[in-house]
Amino acid sequence: MAPWGYSKENGPATWHKDCPIANTGVRQSPIDLITTGQTCAKYDSNLKPVIVSYPAFSEATFLNNGHSVQFQPSAGNLSELSGGPLTKKYKFEQFHFHWGNNDSEGSEHRVNGKMYPAELHLVHWNSESPNFSSFQEAVGSNDPHALCVLGFFLKVGAENASLKPITDLLSKVKNAGSSVSFPGKFDLKAVLPETLTDYYTYDGSLTTPPLAECVKWIVFKEPIEVSTAQMEAFRAVDDGHGKPITGNYRPPCPLHTRTVAASFK
Numbered sequence: 001m002a003p004w005g006y007s008k009e010n011g012p013a014t015w016h017k018d019c020p021i022a023n024t025g026v027r028q029s030p031i032d033l034i035t036t037g038q039t040c041a042k043y044d045s046n047l048k049p050v051i052v053s054y055p056a057f058s059e060a061t062f063l064n065n066g067h068s069v070q071f072q073p074s075a076g077n078l079s080e081l082s083g084g085p086l087t088k089k090y091k092f093e094q095f096h097f098h099w100g101n102n103d104s105e106g107s108e109h110r111v112n113g114k115m116y117p118a119e120l121h122l123v124h125w126n127s128e129s130p131n132f133s134s135f136q137e138a139v140g141s142n143d144p145h146a147l148c149v150l151g152f153f154l155k156v157g158a159e160n161a162s163l164k165p166i167t168d169l170l171s172k173v174k175n176a177g178s179s180v181s182f183p184g185k186f187d188l189k190a191v192l193p194e195t196l197t198d199y200y201t202y203d204g205s206l207t208t209p210p211l212a213e214c215v216k217w218i219v220f221k222e223p224i225e226v227s228t229a230q231m232e233a234f235r236a237v238d239d240g241h242g243k244p245i246t247g248n249y250r251p252p253c254p255l256h257t258r259t260v261a262a263s264f265k
């Protein structure tokens with residue numbers, strides 16, 4: 001089967017052929033985060049702020065893998081995550097984005113059915129588990145919380161100076177399969193909101209094949225602003241079939257018996 005993607009021929013509705021869990025899984029991601037009514041997110045006063053320790057990355061690769069653009073620091077990076085719903089310390093692995101071809105679509109998670117133009121995913125793996133000692137092993141471990149992904153919605157507004165070094169690089173990885181070594185240092189902390197207190201959290205999966213059900217999801221309420229020009233830069237990145245990647249987002253999946261917790265009222 002052709003490698004998976006987001007077109008009619010190889011998109012989310014076809015992924016079950018290689019990944020049966022797409023249709024049989026009961027903790028698939030993304031989901032629609034409902035804030036009122038029966039199955040709504042439930043406030044949990046025990047949920048603490050998320051703690052990130054992100055020293056500026058000094059060595060990283062920025063690549064276009066045909067279905068997203070990904071920032072991958074060298075293995076020696078010391079960036080860590082803890083707090084929030086987590087009981088362990090997680091190591092940073094990579095960040096990447098999902099976006100649409102217009103401002104009314106693009107995010108993977110939704111809030112009461114509303115999509116944002118894009119979503120940033122910061123991917124981490126549990127570095128204190130005795131069962132695995134790398135990201136790839138974590139993905140294959142069947143551990144329900146092997147990974148923790150922080151999701152941030154992007155909305156169109158003022159230019160985001162902290163993300164500019166990334167969006168300015170998009171033209172350099174226009175072709176699928178292309179990558180560049182990231183010039184200089186990148187301060188990821190500066191991209192994020194000051195306080196990481198208000199978020200939704202639930203047990204889910206990778207939103208792309210292999211769709212492994214090993215992710216503790218933390219999706220922040222407060223979107224990050226980027227300019228229209230910065231959004232357009234994402235929409236000019238190619239998918240390897242001579243077309244721009246547009247709409248590299250999976251539709252929401254059934255909640256089943258899961259509950260979503262909110263760290264805010």
Ligand SMILES: NS(=O)(=O)c1ccc2oc(=S)[nH]c2c1
Binds near residue numbers: 123205209
């Ligand atoms: N989109 S996502 O759920 O954050 C995500 C994160 C890490 C991944 O590693 C593989 S392989 N597929 C992945 C999807």
Ligand SMILES: [Zn+2]
Binds near residue numbers: 096097098121207
């Ligand atoms: Zn993602």
